[in-house]
Amino acid sequence: MDRLTSMAVFVKAVDTGSFAAAAHALDLSGPMVGKHIRFLEDRLGMRLLNRTTRRQSLTDFGRAYYERCRIVLAETEAAEALAADQLMEPRGKLRVTMPVHFGRHCAMPxxxxxxxxxxxxxxxxxxxxxxxxxxEDGFDLAIRTGSLQDRADVIARRVARQSMIVCAAPSYLETHGRPERLEDLAEHQAVVYRRTGPVSPWLFPREGSPPLEIAPQSQFRLDDLDAIADAATAGMGLAWLPCWLVRERIRTGKLTLLLPDEPTFLYDVQALWLKTPHLPRKVRLAVDALAAALPRFMGLNTAIFPAGSAP
Incomplete structure (x- = not known):
């Protein structure tokens, strides 16, 4: 006899309270239920149930074995569900939280x-x-940029790296000149990002050393990246922005890429999900899709939408 099947019959007999009730629930004959129980007892060399003509009760060993059988059967069902999940089409709700601008411009497509x-x-x-x-907020997946705090209950996977570039409007450069070196940035006005705390410096990688930090002069401090790009386009100063955000403005000449020979600082883009024994297929497919597509969106010469997929 199959041991798992006999375990399932034993558990059902305990749950329903009698061989007859278990036989009815499992569409078996009463004697067949008895054969499954005896098979287990013979295999184990231990009695599982005390049986009389009127009632049945678990032995001490039978009670412990019953609890273990429930765990084994539940794990078996979970394993079979895992295989089914991998084969079936993903369905149902996928809740994702993401930064406003990166989400709209890059992740949502x-x-x-x-x-x-x-x-x-x-x-x-x-x-x-x-x-x-x-x-707490019930999300399946989060997309975040920059450094993250370590958390024991969360898994993170880097899905892209976004390049930060310096740019300015032609009108600004005509009036104030063009910076040719990093040292020149101190002589220019900038439109900078500030939400809370001090203004973050602009970062420029240095091989074998920490990034060079530059804090330019700033008359305008904004907490919205699109607004910074708009202000820079209006000629209000230099801006240090993600390449994907200003790619189209640079392509059309509304903004000019500055210091093209300087290496760009790369901010990591991470996908985060709760640590779980079984990652739902819909979440895994979303993470894989982001990891495959987002790196192509990060450069100056790529389009946000792949050919034929634009909405």
């Missing part, structure tokens, strides 16, 4: 393309720049 491939997948996207508690 990738996830929309994934939804086109799997019509049963429902996307629920949240755009905000605050750090989100995945468990």
């Amino acid at each position: 990738v996830l929309m393309d994934l939804a086109r491939q799997y019509p049963a997948l429902e996307l629920e996207l949240s755009f905000n720049d605050r750090l989100t508690d995945l468990a």
Whole structure:
């Protein structure tokens, strides 16, 4: 006899209280239920049930064995569900939180393309720049840029690296001149990002050393990247922005790339999800899609939407 089947019959007999009830629930004959129980007892060399014509009760060993059988059967069902999940089409709600601008410009097109491939997948996207508690807020996945704090309950995977570039409007450069070296940046006005605390410096990699930090003069301090790009386009100063955000403005000549020979600082883009024994297929597919597509979006000479997939 199959041991797992006999375990399942034993557990059902205990749960229902009699061989007859277990036989009815499992669509077996009463004698067949008895054969399964005896098979286990013979194999174990221990009695599992005390049986009389009126009632049955678990032996001390039978009670401990019953609890173990429940665990084994639950794990078996979970393993079979895992295989089924890997084979079936992803479906249901996928809740993702992401930074406002990176989400709109970069991540959302990738996830929309994934939804086109799997019509049963429902996307629920949240755009905000605050750090989100995945468990408390009920999100399946978070996308975050920059450095992260280590957390024991969260898995992180880098899916892209975004290049930071210095740019300015032609009108600004005509009036104030063009910086040719990093040292020249101190002579120029800049539009900088500031949300809370001090203004973060602009970073420029140095081989074998920490990044060079430059704090330019700033008359304008804004907490919105699109607004910084708009102000720079209006000629209000230099800006240090993600390449993907100003790519189209540079292509059309509204902004000019500066210091092209300087290496660009790279901010990591991470996908985060709660640590779990079984990662749902819809989450794994989303992370894989982001890791495959986002790096192509990070350069100056690439389009946000792959050919044929633009909405």
